[in-house]
Amino acid sequence: MHRDEWNRAMLAAVAETLESMAFMEVATASEPAATDDLAWASLLVHDPTPGEFRLVIASPLLRAIGENIYGPTAAISAPQMEDLLSELLNTVVGRFMGKIFPLEALRLGIPVPGQGPCPEAESTALAWHFQAEGLPLSMVASGAPLLLLCPP
Amino acid sequence: MIRIAIVDDSGCARMFIQKCLEIIGLKDATFIEAANGKEALEKMKETPVDLLITDLSMPVMDGEALLKWVKGSPELKELPVLVISSAGNPAREEKLLALGAMAVLAKPISPVTLLHTLEPFLDAKEENNA
Secondary structure, three states: OOHHHHHHHHHHHHHHHHHHHHOOOEEEEOOOOOOOOEEEEEEEEEEOOOEEEEEEEEHHHHHHHHHHHHOOOOOOOHHHHHHHHHHHHHHHHHHHHHHHOOOOOOEEOOOEEOOOOOOOOOOOOEEEEEEEOOEEEEEEEEOHHHHOOOOO | OOEEEEEOOOHHHHHHHHHHHHHOOOOOOEEEEEOOHHHHHHHHHHOOOOEEEEOOOOOOOOHHHHHHHHHHOOOOOOOOEEEEEOOOOHHHHHHHHHHOOOEEEEOOOOHHHHHHHHHHHHHHHHHHHO
16 A cells, blocks of 8 residues: 555545534645644554554644534533544544555554643654644654555 | 434544434434443433444443343344444444444444434334324
8 A cells, every 4th residue: 555545545534524523624734733732632553553643733723623513602621622632533543544444453542632742753653734724733643563554 | 202322432422423413303302421331221221212322432331342232132122223433344344233233334424424324213213103
């Protein structure tokens, strides 16, 4: 499987998730988020091959998605925002892995919301950058067994 | 009135599923929420439901174990179970259908997909009420 197929699969996974959950259109971006107001979470994949995914999203975009789900006037608590972040990551990774490994059993870990500044991605990590409503989000994949399946 | 159990460890996912159900015309349904299979079984013992919608990956008791429990129970075996999960694929779907799930949908669902999937259930419910 080539990098282009992974790129298409990730764009489709992110676009399908945001369009369905928040009625937002997604476009690719060439640069990562140029803001410090970010929320992030990570998720381990156990099967069919070990790896880790991270979702990094502008906090205002996460809030906008939350307002689409909970309602524009809802007071969304911090735990609800973390829950939303985890659900977004889980859904994107599930859809992405389903496209890349359609016939193999998928076993995901539990999403872990990140605390503090988002750590730098490993130099070998794969990153995809997007924007929705003019605000950035990125997906990052790491872990040698997973990345070995995606030669450049 | 239709009673629907929505089982997912994410409150946001439960809210989203409920919102989709309301959009397809189930605004008046009674929704019973549970964060895992065990909690769902306890709640359904107190309040019987007409439809069970469950995620797969949950702590304590996951969706597959819940499905097996329901389909193995003389009291609950006729209950329609819809699985909505981000961890599904064709192989898993086949297994869940063999276990008795009415359908398996990938997250995120849309109201259109949900309506299409639940149409036979809603039609049957309407006929019974006529």
